[in-house]
Amino acid sequence: MKGHRAAATRSSRARARGAVIGALVVVAALVPATATAAGTQEVDAELPYLCALPSGKLPAQVRIQAVFPARTGPGEPVEPTGVTTSVQLPAEAVADLAALGAATARPATRLTVGVAQDGATAEATWRGTAEPVRLPGSGPLTLTTTGDVASVTGNGEGDLTFSAGSLAVDLALVTADGAAAGTGALTVDCSPAPAAEREPLVTVPADGATPDPDGPPASPGSSASPSARPDGSEERQADRAPEVTPAVPGGSAADREAPPCRYDDAHPSTSASLNAYITGYTNVAKLKGASLLPLSCVLIEQGPTDIEFFPDFTGGYLTQHSTGTLRHQGRAQTPPFEATFLTFGFTPTKATMVLEQTGPMTMDAHGETSFLTLYTELETRVRVPLVLRVTALEVNGVPLEVGPACRTKGPLRSPEPEPAKFPGDHLLLTGSSTHQPPDQPVGYLLSSGGQLTGEMTVPAFTGCGGGGENLDRLLTASVSGPGNYVKQTQGQTCAVQVFNPDECTEDLQPLKIPVPER
Template sequence: MRGAGVPRRTVRLAGLAAAALVAGLLSGSGSAAAGRDGPLTMAYRCALPGGDQPVHAVLTQLFPDTGAVDKPIQPGDLTMALTLPRAAVDGLVPDATGTLAGTGTLTARVTQGTSAADAPWSGLRAPAVPVAGKGDLVLTFKGEVPPVTVTAAGEVSFAAGALALELAPGKAAATDATPSPVPATAAPVKVACTPQAGQNALLGAVPVPVPDPTPSGSPSSSPSSSAPSSPPTPSAPGTSPGASASTSPGASSKPGAPHNSTIKVEPPVHSGKYDCDVLPKGKLDFDHIPLKDEQDAGATVTETTFDLGSCAYATGYSNVHKLSGAAVINDAHSAKGPSLTYINMNVRMAVQPNPPQYYEFDSLGSMTLPVADSTFLTYGFVPTTAKMALTPDPVKPLLTIVTTGTNFVEQNVITTIYGYQWLRLYDVRINGTPLDVGPNCRTRAPIQLALVGLQDAHMPGGGDGKPDYTILDGGPLHQENLTIPAFTGCGTHGENLDALFTAAVSGPGNSLNLNQGTLCAPWAGLGCDASTGTEIQIPPLPHR
């Protein structure tokens, strides 16, 4: 029958479902927090090998101009320049040609009136720096921190507390044509640092005004934040998510002071994993290899025969250009938990030690993400749910990871993670009513991943000032122009919904924003250790 079409109700539901899907893929990365506070200098006493040593830290962090009751207060990224005395450096790295890197956790004391709570800010990372010389050594730690929420008005203060460091000695990159495949490392050294008493430890403060008494159900005059809220942490019955502390019943009720307020701190998420149980093996995708053979640049190319099995967690958001919304990729708070990404480090190396110097290290990876469950108010009022499955391409199932550059000759170190993932949609519901899209509603071609991480803090001027990324230390990964292919196989009972999903979702200009945790590398004694209870780190969600 010529001119036959899809029933109007089906078209309407499909349009809503497509919009919901887009919302489910969207990133809600908010703008960077504005702040008023300058650097804070802190004096610590650290239990280093050979005895306690004085250590100075300069901490820089921005805070929002204002907060709101029952809304996340998101401090900005923390930068901490830690000065280690030369005697301590020599005790950690006896080899003058070696390096020192580190990870750290700063315990922040959050107070509001008579309420207080400790917020462990873990995942701070300092890239490896050469230890050559006779002066003190500065390690620059950077990282994102989780938000806090308060239940009453009043100024919220953030103060620096104890430091827990894990310092990793290493070996400088080799300068001959056949370098070591990875920096040789000794076991990381755990160091506890206590702030000296009597000093100013205030990082910043955020005023939280009394809420606008707008009647329930009336339009609010304040704009909503574009940043996605972090998923709630599962709690035992009768408890609140996260760590919290409440004021006593007799707390002050002066204007601006909290009364019976609770400070809720997003707690660290424990992985319960201490080792990597998958080793990616196969072939690199040479479509993405910059230096394909020794003739390209007169370099020495080595294909290694050893296996360096490693793994890490990466969490974040995806972003679709066409509509607004937010959902978490590899949700650490989901019922099944996040999935590990597995890496076989440096299966191929290309090195040109003579000017112009060139270093390329190629690795293999594998990643199978859990299904993303998303719930949204489509168009602001229609409750919509959908499931999104990303699965590796069966033809090219492995990730090809290319790292170029070295920080030993003032080069940007750029890591690009290439891969192919199919996107499938199912279990779509509009206001609780199922919309049957069939079992094969998916993209016509795999999505092409090209996630980029940058290490540039070692460059003159300190680089771009953002947290660095390295495979070993983790950090932010971005893909700013991701294309989602057209859809196929959507619809049942003769109804073809492909065009609706394609119009709502497919196209260029999309993005992925992920945050990788510290690499678990048992062969190097890094990032995980069942004997010491060192879990594989699940990183906080990224924010901008």
């Protein structure tokens, strides 16, 4: 016999519409930017790309849409809005994904955008996410992602020019029965198709430097003026690259030195929604050190607790299935974090990294309770596929270019006690709790948080290196391997549909910020 104890009823909120799945088409022509509302200009560009899939390089079509300001002034950030990246993969690509057993694919895109001003250049990354898309029975696969992007501030007086570069499409692949397909994740690396001449996406004219009220006005787009050397001669001011600032949603969490952690239109809450902060440490066995896991946001959909009664009805077996998603700037990932080690025992190495969620996060609790003594034991297992991406690397004080696609070949991998039920590579963390009223619970509970531990293997690295230098073997030899202990701490959750000032801020973010423990 089974009983059912539903989660507490919470007032429902209006659900916002999900991300729109649009067309991503490869077309040889580039549609130039056109003027829209006063003070803005609209980009709608269709570009030919080549994408690397298991069967080889295939042509793809990429459509980029955004709204830019009509002009920019000195020190004014240029913040594109309404950014949409659409990709259409051909039928051959669909066959490759189907061969892995995939029925749906959840895309996340990383578009490298070059920015130039007065001969100086910089790169920004435009990221987008979308809900899972079902693979078509025939024909091409269309993926469309949206998301906030970095702002760019010029350091010169010339126009700012934006150009599309390489594109990575991270796909979380799921079978028809909800299991991970293949390794659960596939990154499709795409590059612009060869073209005789590539037009920029858009040029934002500059108003020039602020004129001196006592001097002649500066002309728009003028070059940097000479400056005097100490010896009296003149030299031209060095052109400085535009500054790229990652997108950071505003909110009171910034005042608390924590990243924002809230539900929004792109990820609306339900009556069972919780959010919480997580942090911790992971050992890197090869380097005989530990790396701090950054304070991160996780959005949780708590499932109901089921009870299967003992034959004598003196207690029962408890089970609960919940799901979660990492959330940072609209993406399923942690914030960037740095770690410094002595590579090979003597060379100081600093890496900037991000953990990207490439598939479903599941949180399964099971245990027993006694109706006679009221004593309860629970064990919770959290499973999540995470790919480790390296965004910057410095060895002995010298920066090494890792490129935009440096990452582990697959997700971090933990020993799985139930491989048939939970296939595919993923990180597995376990926490347990006991509860004997009237005392408070001891240990980890999904709602109140606590510590989760596990062990994982770091896969080999791929796609690392720029300017012809391959860093895959260096990172693999330095970091990859088994036996890496993980200790994660989750804070008290905030039930966003039932405001509790002891658990939530006024804007429904988690009030409790956990402290990492080794």
